[in-house]
Amino acid sequence: MSTTVDTTPAGDVAEAVRRHGGGGPRRIAESAGLVVTHGQGPYLITDSGRRLLDFATAMGVAAIGHANPVWSEAVGRQAQRLAACVLHTPEHADYLERLAAVLPFGADRVALYSGGAEAVEVAVRLAQSVTGHRDLISFSDGFHGKTTGVRFSGGRFPEERVNLGVDWVHTLPYPRCDQHDSLSYPSCEEEGAAAIAALELCAADLDDVAAVIVEPVLGTAGNRPPQRRFLAGLRAVCDDRGWLLIVDESITGFGRLGRTFAVDWFDVRPDILVLGKAMGGGYPLSGVAAPSSLWDASLFAQLSATSSSYGANPLACAAGIAVLDVLEAPGFDDQVKRTARRLAEGIVALEAASPFVARNRGLGMMLGFDLVDPATGELAGSDLCLRLFRRCLDAGILIVGDVPEVRLNPPLILTEQGADEAITALRDALAG
Numbered sequence: 001m002s003t004t005v006d007t008t009p010a011g012d013v014a015e016a017v018r019r020h021g022g023g024g025p026r027r028i029a030e031s032a033g034l035v036v037t038h039g040q041g042p043y044l045i046t047d048s049g050r051r052l053l054d055f056a057t058a059m060g061v062a063a064i065g066h067a068n069p070v071w072s073e074a075v076g077r078q079a080q081r082l083a084a085c086v087l088h089t090p091e092h093a094d095y096l097e098r099l100a101a102v103l104p105f106g107a108d109r110v111a112l113y114s115g116g117a118e119a120v121e122v123a124v125r126l127a128q129s130v131t132g133h134r135d136l137i138s139f140s141d142g143f144h145g146k147t148t149g150v151r152f153s154g155g156r157f158p159e160e161r162v163n164l165g166v167d168w169v170h171t172l173p174y175p176r177c178d179q180h181d182s183l184s185y186p187s188c189e190e191e192g193a194a195a196i197a198a199l200e201l202c203a204a205d206l207d208d209v210a211a212v213i214v215e216p217v218l219g220t221a222g223n224r225p226p227q228r229r230f231l232a233g234l235r236a237v238c239d240d241r242g243w244l245l246i247v248d249e250s251i252t253g254f255g256r257l258g259r260t261f262a263v264d265w266f267d268v269r270p271d272i273l274v275l276g277k278a279m280g281g282g283y284p285l286s287g288v289a290a291p292s293s294l295w296d297a298s299l300f301a302q303l304s305a306t307s308s309s310y311g312a313n314p315l316a317c318a319a320g321i322a323v324l325d326v327l328e329a330p331g332f333d334d335q336v337k338r339t340a341r342r343l344a345e346g347i348v349a350l351e352a353a354s355p356f357v358a359r360n361r362g363l364g365m366m367l368g369f370d371l372v373d374p375a376t377g378e379l380a381g382s383d384l385c386l387r388l389f390r391r392c393l394d395a396g397i398l399i400v401g402d403v404p405e406v407r408l409n410p411p412l413i414l415t416e417q418g419a420d421e422a423i424t425a426l427r428d429a430l431a432g
Contacts, residue, residue, distance in 0.1 A: 013047075028056070031386055031402035032393060039066025042411045042418055044398060053397040053422050055410045060219070060251045063278035064326045065413040071281045071322040078318035084310075091314035091321070098324050099289070102260050107273050107289035111306040112316065116250040116276035117145025118308065119286040120213070122300075123272045126290060127211035127244040129298040135209045137202065137243075139174035139195075141221035144213060144248055144274075153213060170206070172198045174218060175227045181351075182344040182362040185225055192230025199237055211244040211272070212237075216262035219251040222405030223368035224361060231268045238271070244294075245269075250276035250286070255327050255412050257364035258337045265363070278412075281326075283319035284310065327412070335415070340364045342416045343408070346423030354430040356380065356388060367408040371401065374432070379404040391429040397422055 013035045017025050035047045042065050044052045057063060064071060078091065092112075099110050113119045128134050138144070138153035153169055175192030177185060203209070216231060218224040238245040247270035252262035256278065259265045263273070271294065276286035300306045310316065326332065347367055351357045355374035362368050371380040371388055380388070381404075389402040400407035410422065 028400065028402055031389055032398070034393070041065045041067070042414050051396065052393065053410075053418065053425065055397055055399045055408045055422060057409050057411050058282070059400070060256065060277045060409045061280075062282055063254060063256065063412045064281050064323055065411040066282075068281065068322075068326060068413070070326050071319065074318050074322035074325075075283065075315065078315050081314070083315040084313045089314045089317070091317035092312045095312075095317035095320050098321055099287070102324065102328075103289050104261060104263050104270060104273065106269065106291045109292055109295050110275070110287045110289045111295075111300070112312040113286045113288070113308050114284040114310040114316070115145075116274070116286050117147045119250070119274050119276055119288050120144045120246075120248060121147055122288045122306070123246050123248075123274050123290075124211065124213065126272060126288065126294060126298050126300060127246060129300065130294050131210045131242075131244060133208045133210040134168045135170060135206050136168060137170050137172060137199070137206075137209060137212045139214055140171055141174055141218055141224075142213070142215050142248075143218075143220040144215075144250075168208075170202060172202060174214075174221075174224075175230045176218070176224045177227045177361070178359070181348055181360050182367050183348055185228065185361070185363055188225075188228035190227035190229060191233050192227040193233075195227075195230060196233045196237060199234070203237075203241055209241065209243050211246050213246040213248060215248050216252050216266060216268075217257070217363060217366055219366070219407070222361075222370070223366045223407045223409070225363050228266070231263075231266045235268050244271040246272045246274065248274040250274055251409075252366065254278040254323065255333070255336060256366050256409070258333065258340055259364075260327070279323065280316060280319045281323040283316055285316045285320050332412075336365060336412050339410075339414050339416050339419050340367075342419040343367060343410065343414075343422065346419060346426075347408075350423065350426055350430065353427065355432045356384075356430045362408070365410055365412055365414075369406050369408075371404045371406055388430060392426065395425040395429040397425040397429070399426075 036044045037047050038045050042053055044054045096110060100108060124136055142153060144153045173195055175195035177188050180188045235245055247263055249261055253275050257265045263270050273289040279285045295301060347360045351360045356371055358370045358372045360369040371385055373380050373384055385402055385404055392399050392401060
């Protein structure tokens with residue numbers, strides 16, 4: 001069934017966004033110069049009718065694809081019943097029950113919010129409240145949001161941090177796995193020894209650490225997995241030091257790695273788990289999961305302390321339930337794993353064939369590679385990245401690739417046939 005909408009010319013849409021939007025518009029939207037009117041499954045459709053395989057998925061949000069009938073029908077039904085309410089609702093209770101069945105062992109209670117940064121702030125505050133300490137250790141190139149506290153994690157905005165006197169956020173090197181591609185990564189045995197040593201050295205200088213926060217796979221930095229046994233070593237250090245371990249699964253959660261959560265894949269126990277992005281299937285929904293013992297020992301034990309105007313509203317809960325309905329359908333996990341394998345094989349072959357592609361990497365449906373300048377072997381400059389990005393669009397695929405550290409976050413509903421279509425498009429776009 002086609003969708004017909006009244007459209008404004010692309011140039012007028014972009015100009016309206018620039019004129020009325022606060023701050024600068026999205027870089028990737030400006031790079032693409034396209035206007036999307038709707039989506040169907042793994043595709044985005046532009047105002048001119050072009051179909052693009054969506055390997056950006058709104059940075060992982062649209063994990064179950066666009067206009068998913070299970071999700072669309074559930075949200076539509078709920079919108080006709082009740083969208084917002086400050087009292088208990090069946091939808092809230094039902095969603096918490098469904099989440100409890102899939103969360104890692106011990107993370108048995110969840111506070112719901114609307115955005116990932118809000119959830120991270122709550123996770124950090126929960127750790128600080130429970131421990132009575134304030135310092136937060138993060139890792140280089142990690143990204144946890146743009147709000148007042150956590151925007152400085154990952155070593156970002158250093159001058160602003162100094163100017164504002166924020167001295168409780170610390171950044172250590174993230175142990176990227178550079179020795180394995182997306183096919184061989186499961187065999188990585190590296191332990192992140194240098195990162196663990198840096199952590200121990202940092203511990204000698206800090207006596208007020210509340211928690212360590214980590215992305216199990218770096219997303220914004222180009223979908224980069226860690227040396228595989230690092231997270232287990234990080235867990236051991238936190239146990240030894242009495243620190244809490246916050247695992248930010250805003251991107252990796254809800255099936256992206258072929259398991260419900262990355263901590264399942266890496267077999268690591270979090271103290272606090274941050275949830276987001278794919279969680280709502282396109283409706284703003286995030287959460288913080290932690291054991292009862294932490295919630296009850298924190299300032300959040302007070303009535304309304306975890307409340308949020310949008311968090312846990314029945315419309316969000318209906319969206320979240322629909323996402324779980326899709327992910328838990330028989331055979332869905334197996335399809336994700338097969339398709340991820342097909343994509344990884346294709347990306348490895350692409351690197352061998354293209355002079356512009358190097359250092360492919362990733363895990364599950366969270367893949368990446370670097371765009372390089374064939375003349376130098378160095379990361380491609382902005383002009384070359386933009387040219388290759390637009391060639392991908394012309395070939396029928398949207399990637400987060402207007403920068404040299406490319407991210408591929410395909411929808412989890414993608415089939416093996418869709419994976420072949422994507423690889424063909426990338427091969428055509430990135431040929432020499």
